[in-house]
Each structure stands twice: as structure tokens, then as C-alpha cells.
Amino acid sequence: MTHKWTRGLSWLALVLALGATTVAFTGMTLARVDRIGKLEGFSYLYQSAPVAAGALVIAIIALFLNWRAGWPARRAALIGFLFAAGFVGSLAIRVAMAGGAPMIHDATTDLADVPQFEAIELPDDNLRGVDTEAKWIALHEQGYPELRSVVLDRSIEQTIRDAETLAKERGWTIRAVDPKAGRLEATAYASYIRFEDEVVIRARPDGAGRSLVDMRSVSRVGIGDLGVNAQRIHDFLEDLAAVR
Template identity: 45%
Template sequence: MSEEVTTPPAPIAPPAPSRPLRWIANFVLGGALLAVVVVVVAATLARFDVIGKLAGFIPFYLALNPARALSLIGLLALGWTLWKKRGSALKLATGTVLSLALLAAIYTMLVIPGGRVPPIHDITTDLSDPPQFVTLHVDPVSTGPFSREEWRAFHQGAYADIGPIVIDKSPAQVLADAQALAEARGWEIAAYEPAAGRLEATATAGYVRFYDDVIVEVTPIADGSTRVDMRSVSRVGVSDVGYNAARIRSFLADLQAA
């Protein structure tokens, strides 16, 4: 008597995703890829001065709302796909992850820091008499769209801790230390004038490498020590997202310790 051979039932394939779901997956992935490519290419071109700095930065700024929308649509569609077990969710998940990554980058680098500081880009240790550039072409005070009084109020409210420092060295030695620190940071020295007690340089900020002009001014004090003032000014934009204040704090702390 022969035994009957039974074949196991074929596994049941998950239902194919519906046409709207496929369209949503393509939309989220395509939109996320397009946004990331545009942001990265524009920022990289601006970094190497192929296009203007603001032209390279604006796509990153404008990507905020598209990244929000794509992330929300992707999360909702992904949740529906997993709940209904409607086919593969790989494409949808990839697009959602890319959208969330772009959104996180914008919040981390722009939205959150920008919300903590005022919309100004000229920071100085002396509000009543800011150090003045001679070699570099910088306005006496760069207040952006605000009056000088508004700029001063913003500055005092956010950067009350930033002020001149006193170092127990001669002005010439302090300025030499400042030059060494500036060169170590990769700044481009525009002027080094020990007789005038002035150092001017250009620094860069962020991946786009925005140009910020910096001046360090040393003044002798009767007891032989030196007063140091500093000013850092962004060439373009309204808010510097705190870069200039951070630069001054860091530089003066290192100069004090030199």
C-alpha cells in the first residue's frame, strides 16, 4: 500500500499594497530624496563659493515645512501599512527616515539655536564704542533691519556676559597671542598692526562657511596690563544663530589662558 505524499500549503503572501499606498510611498521617498539632494548640493556649492552663501543656505531653510509634511505623511502611512499588513513597507520607511533625518538636522542646526538668541549678527565686547575695522570693509555697527537702540537692547538681553577682559601682559604680547590663536583656528588674517593695537581677520561658520569678520583690539592700562576688546560680524543674514557670540567667548577664554 503506497503512502500518499502531501505537500505543505504554500505560504500566504501578504496583500499587495493598494494603489494609493504605493503612490504615497513613492511620493514620500521621492520627495525626501529630492529635498536632501537639493539641500546638500546647494550647501556644498556655497561652501566652495560656486554660488552665494545665502543662495546655498536658503534651500536648507525652506526645506523645513516640506520635511515636516513628508515626515507626518510617512509616519501615518507607515503605521497604516504595518497595521493592515499591506505588503512591503521598505520604500515608505526609507522615505520617512530620510524626512525625519532632514527635519532633525534643520531643528538642531537652525530652529532650536535660532530660537534661543536674538536676530542680530554683530556682537561686541563694547556696546558704547565697538571696535572699528580699518582694513576690512565693515559698517560701524551692523544692526540689520533694526535701529541701533533695538540692536543694543537685543545684545544686552542675550549677551550681557560678553565684555572686555584684562590680561596681565603687554599689548604687543597679547596681540601676538591673539594672532597665533586666530591662525590656529584657520582664520584669514587681514591686518596685524601691533603699533595700532589691532588685529583683523575673517573666520567662517557652519558647513556653508559663512564669512564673519573679526577684530581684536588691545589697549594698554596704566598698571602694565592690557584691556582686550573684540567684535565679530557676519557679512550676510539677519540672525547669526549665536555663532559670533560663541566665537568671542571661546577666543577670549583661550586668549586669557594663553
Template identity: 45%
Template sequence: MTDQNKPAEPSTGGTPPEPAAVAAKPVRLGSLRSDPKGWLILLLGLGAPLAFVLAAGGSGIGLWDWKAGLAALPWIALTAVLTLILAIIFVVLNRRKGRKTRWPLLGTGMLATLGFLGFLIPYVTAIMTLPAIHDITTDLADPPQFTALALRADNWDNIPGADNSDLRGMNPRQRWATVHQDAYPDIRSVRIDQPVAVVIEKAKRLAEDRGWKIVSVDPASGNLEATDTISLFRFKDDVVIRARAAENGAASIIDMRSVSRVGVHDLGANAKRVRQFLSDLSGTTTAASQ
């Protein structure tokens, strides 16, 4: 047999051939049967914020009444809390039984739940710490009056404090003023070193920048009325701004009032609007003497 016909012998020297590349296996989520607890937490964790969006958004576009949307929120929040508790129980039981927790599904559900609960915390805090009023103004003795817009008919109904011994004998408007002053002592008239007409024109531009619907504006008389629409619920809050001349017209005293059209508790939204708007309007807000 010639050398050409001899079978090739394996090489014993030189660089060994490189092993074939091993394809990376994609991480696959467990099936419902293999990880039912993970799927349960994931579905509940994503379902709670989705239900919130549907409840609020449905109210906002008129699919159902805003009261129905709000009524669903406590149950949605409770579902989120129970989801987090259940997830923690699953993790603890797995550790006690020496089982490894499958985190892709369960962890994602927990993160979604924590994010949603974090989103709700400011609203819960507002309900617990702020009074259930919806009419905020810088001048409690003489609030700016609506002329183009109508003040809600039930504005003085359901004012808190009727059962409070310190407020006993007061009428609803007096209770409102007392509760308002205690909760928002910083909401006061401001002084701006500009004439009334200039201030109202500036207020109009700021309102338009915020997307408010201007209903009435009269720079000469120092009055502006507008409506702000907020949140997924599309709640409407009416605003009136009043400017009065001071120092022979060289300066202005500005008062503002913001009133929610519906609901009892505004969660501090009107006070926040008044603070931010007057701060932007005056640049550096100076409280006017009362």
C-alpha cells in the same frame, strides 16, 4: 545473482546523511510597483538633505546668490516635515487595514528625514529665540573699529525694535545696543595678565589654528583683524580684536567684535565665536570691570 551484483540497499542505521545546505536568500528591496509608498518616502527623505546641500553648496561656490540658496531652505524643511507626516499616515493606514508595513524603504526614508530635521532644530531655535542682529561685541559703548577691513555699509539698517514701544525714539545704534545687551549679557571685555603684544601674538596663533584669514596684525598697537569663513554657504564674518594695556602694561583688557558681511540674522554664530575665542585666549576668562 552474486552479492557483488545486488543493488545497494538504503542504510537503516548509523548517522543519517546531512541535508544539503540551503542558500540564504538575500533581502531584496521591493520594486516600485510592489512598494510605491516606501520608495516615495525614501526618495523624499533622502532628497531633502541632498537639496539642502545643493542649495547651500551652490551658493558657497558661486553658482547662485546666497539669497537664492537661503530662500530654498524653508521649502526644503517643509518638504521634510511633510515627508515625515506622510510616512506616519502610511503606517497608520496599514495598521487600520490590517496590512503589514514594509519597513526597509519606508523606515530608511523616515530615519533620513528625522536626522535632517534634527540637524535643522538648532537653527530654527536660534531664529525663534535670538534677535535678528549680526554685529556682536564685548564693548557696546566703544566697539573695536575695523581699519584694514571695512564695516558693511548697511550695518545699522534693519535693526529690530523700531516698532517696539520700549525702544521708540532710539536710533538704530541705540536699539542695537539695547537688544544686544538683552540677548548676550555675558559678552563682555576680558582681562588677561599678560602684556598687549604677547596677547595679540597669542590671538594671532589661535586665529590661524581656526583657519581664519589674517588681514592685519599689529602687536605693538594691540590690534588684529581677520576673516572667518563658515558653513556650506561660505559666509564670511569679519573679526577685530583690540588689546589695551592695564596695570602699567602688566595686564591687558581685551575686546572683540565679530560682524557678518551679509544677512540680517547671524543665528548666534558671532556670539559663539566671541565666547569661544576669548575663552581660549584667556584660558580662564575673567570679565573686566565696565
């Protein structure tokens, strides 16, 4: 009887873990190649997560029973545990990395004079989740106090050309670029699903022969972004400042 329960739980953990992983990966892949919507693809992952968590619990119990019963189904229990742990662990790490990111999807270095898009049209519901611009600003100031304009010791034109090079290296799609006017607009991509995020980079003279650079990154779908847009701005401007 003990062996029967051990084998049953071991195979149940394996089937649930593989099933959850397959469903999540299939949905995300379909969204990645635009066969289904991005949020629909993400829902496959979201809905599979509880199944993977359950598989992880069952796998742990199965491993314990295997240990007590002489390992009659150790392979199924171990594989189920590894798949479930990988699924749940990767999600936990991603959420932990987001820390206390506010529930907004629009990040910028300049809240007083927000960089505007000209070539790219943002969704009409870009204030979704916050209702008013004042609430967005308040959440932004609380969540991303470190995002600030940067000053670069180079011309406006060179700054935008350097930004264009970095954007292309990252695989972004350039939508508009005007080095003399100090503007660049592009579409960046996030996660395996390739969520589309719109980016605008603005360079203006600082009055001392240098460039004052601001950046904005906006997700086209969703309410919160787990801090992805703010991190993109931080990393991009850091790399832009390092260009020689």
C-alpha cells in the same frame, strides 16, 4: 488596496525626503564654493525644509500602514523617515541652540567703545534690520548681557600674537595684524555654507600692566545670526585666556 496605499505613501515619503535633502545640499554646496550667493544657497535649505517636514509626516503614516499591512514597503518607508527626520531634526536642534538670540548680526564685548575695523570695510547696510545704532545696542544688551571685555595677564603684543595663532588654528583668514598696536582683523567662516563673518580683536593696557581685550564679530549678510557671532566671541576669548 491597503498594500497599494502603503507602497505609494512609502515611496512618496522616500522621494520627497531624498529630493529635499539633495536640493538643500546642492544649494549649500554651490554657495560654499561661491558659485552662487551665500543667501541664495541658504534659500535652498529654507525652501526645502517644508518638503522634508511633509515627508516626515508621510513617512510616519507609511510606517504605521506598513506595520498594519505586514511591512510590504518597509525599506522605502524607513529610509524616507530617516532622511526626513535627519533633515528636520538637524534644523530643529540648530534653532533650539540659538535660544532667544536677538535679531542682530553684530556682536561685541564693548558697546560703549565699539572696536572699529580699519583694514576690513563693512557693508554699507550693516545696520540692516535695526535702523539705528541705539536699537542695535538695546537688542544687544538684552540678548548678550554676558559679553564683556576680558583682562589677560600678558603684554598687548603677546595677546595679539596668541590671538593670531588661535585664529589661524580656526581656519580664519587674517586680514591685518599689528601686535604692537594691539589689533587683529580677520574673516571667520560659519556653517557648511561658509558665511563670511568679519572679526576685530583689540588689546589695550588696563593700567596695571595687563591687557584689556575686546572683540567684535559681524556677519556680512543676513539680519539675524542665530547667536553665531556672540558664541564665536565667547569661545575665542575663553580659549585666548587659557593660552599659556
